[in-house]
Amino acid sequence: xxxxxxxxxxxxxxxxxxxxxxxxxxxxxxxxxxxxxxxxxxxxxxxxxxxxxxxxxxxxxxxxxxxxxxxxxxxxxxxxxxxxxxxxxxxxxxxxxxxxxxxxxxxxxxxxxxxxxxxxxxxxxxxxxxxxxxxxxxxxxxxxxxxxxxxxxxxxxxxxxxxxxxxxxxxxxxxxxxxxxxxxxxxxxxxxxxxxxxxxxxxxxxxxxxxxxxxxxxxxxxxxxxxxxxxxxxxxxxxxxxxxxxxxxxxxxxxxxxxxxxxxxxxxxxxxxxxxxxxxxxxxxxxxxxxxxxxxxxxxxxxxxxxxxxxxxxxxxxxxx
Amino acid sequence: xxxxxxxxxxxxxxxxxxxxxxxxxxxxxxxxxxxxxxxxxxxxxxxxxxxxxxxxxxxxxxxxxxxxxxxxxxxxxxxxxxxxxxxxxxxxxxxxxxxxxxxxxxxxxxxxxxxx
Numbered sequence: 301x302x303x304x305x306x307x308x309x310x311x312x313x314x315x316x317x318x319x320x321x322x323x324x325x326x327x328x329x330x331x332x333x334x335x336x337x338x339x340x341x342x343x344x345x346x347x348x349x350x351x352x353x354x355x356x357x358x359x360x361x362x363x364x365x366x367x368x369x370x371x372x373x374x375x376x377x378x379x380x381x382x383x384x385x386x387x388x389x390x391x392x393x394x395x396x397x398x399x400x401x402x403x404x405x406x407x408x409x410x411x412x413x414x415x416x417x418x419x420x421x422x423x424x425x426x427x428x429x430x431x432x433x434x435x436x437x438x439x440x441x442x443x444x445x446x447x448x449x450x451x452x453x454x455x456x457x458x459x460x461x462x463x464x465x466x467x468x469x470x471x472x473x474x475x476x477x478x479x480x481x482x483x484x485x486x487x488x489x490x491x492x493x494x495x496x497x498x499x500x501x502x503x504x505x506x507x508x509x510x511x512x513x514x515x516x517x518x519x520x521x522x523x524x525x526x527x528x529x530x531x532x533x534x535x536x537x538x539x540x541x542x543x544x545x546x547x548x549x550x551x552x553x554x555x556x557x558x559x560x561x562x563x564x565x566x567x568x569x570x571x572x573x574x575x576x577x578x579x580x581x582x583x584x585x586x587x588x589x590x591x592x593x594x595x596x597x598x599x600x601x602x603x604x605x606x607x608x609x610x611x612x613x614x615x616x617x618x619x620x621x
Numbered sequence: 622x623x624x625x626x627x628x629x630x631x632x633x634x635x636x637x638x639x640x641x642x643x644x645x646x647x648x649x650x651x652x653x654x655x656x657x658x659x660x661x662x663x664x665x666x667x668x669x670x671x672x673x674x675x676x677x678x679x680x681x682x683x684x685x686x687x688x689x690x691x692x693x694x695x696x697x698x699x700x701x702x703x704x705x706x707x708x709x710x711x712x713x714x715x716x717x718x719x720x721x722x723x724x725x726x727x728x729x730x731x732x733x734x735x736x737x
Contacts, residue, residue: 431678432664432668435664435678435691435692437689438689438690439650439660439692441688441689442648442650442688442691443650456660457660457664460661460665460668
């Protein structure tokens, strides 16, 4: 948000963007249907309760955040408006938190902490790629010594199991996404600067990154038949988009301040004369808050949906006792 | 003659241990205990050696009740040849050094140091 007051227009544009994305994500709860989740993995009623608690915590945090933000910049708002705002902005985060809780509970199956840790970090591999994870899990099962020894083995193996199998494709996707969004930021900025000067960053931050991250996570998870594969592609893509937008929005924000004297985000006029430094700072702050904050859940949602809808494949046979 | 990249001391130790029991299968955890190395060191080396074809892997066939079969490792023919090359290269390097200047010997599992 620009350093000027939060305008109603900004709020409505943001709400409309979230509402447009909503129908896409309706697929996710349908795909995750709680009964089928409980059938297909070690997900207990307790897990469902923890997931529900995570949803409440996330929505509570959004309520506090929105009431604080609006209270500071606009003045007193009615509680119902704050709650509606929290639901509008926070539902993807709440859904992602619940999805993450269920996915972690499903992956982290084991007799004790070390077994659950190793199962979690080595989960989501298919075929031959999971063989080494299965080897470490089997080796851990053979360690009957003190719990400390089992924990030491599991902790030592965890980084290897976590890293194992990273190929080039996440980096290629990340570079492509970063470049695309850097170009998009510059192109929309220059078009708007030479046009109606109504600001352009808002249109880049709301919508396109969410859709991109959802698609990257979905396709990678669907293709790799695992949520982990989706996250391994979508998280680097998120970081690359952030870097791409920041690297271009900051100098463009300074340029807008110099050439037009308004904010790059939404074309708002500042209350006092805008310096290039302030313009750059506003672009940085807007990208980190209204950009990054709203992008965070989409890799998780895309990866979860992709994994859920992917053709079932058999993981490397984890030799059962 | 192609120049062979010198493996890390940990890789040498694992190759050494596998070469000592060339006909027998070894377990990952046993290698960790035998060599005093962490699993986080041993497994990446085993993965790399297996990818290069120096180590054969298999799953335990006769499994005691109550635990899953373990993954087994032993030196392949290519691995045995690699160890021989390493030993030759080590011997060559040692012959260029002054006596008592320190020598890492593969095969006998010993470090003949300056103290000897």
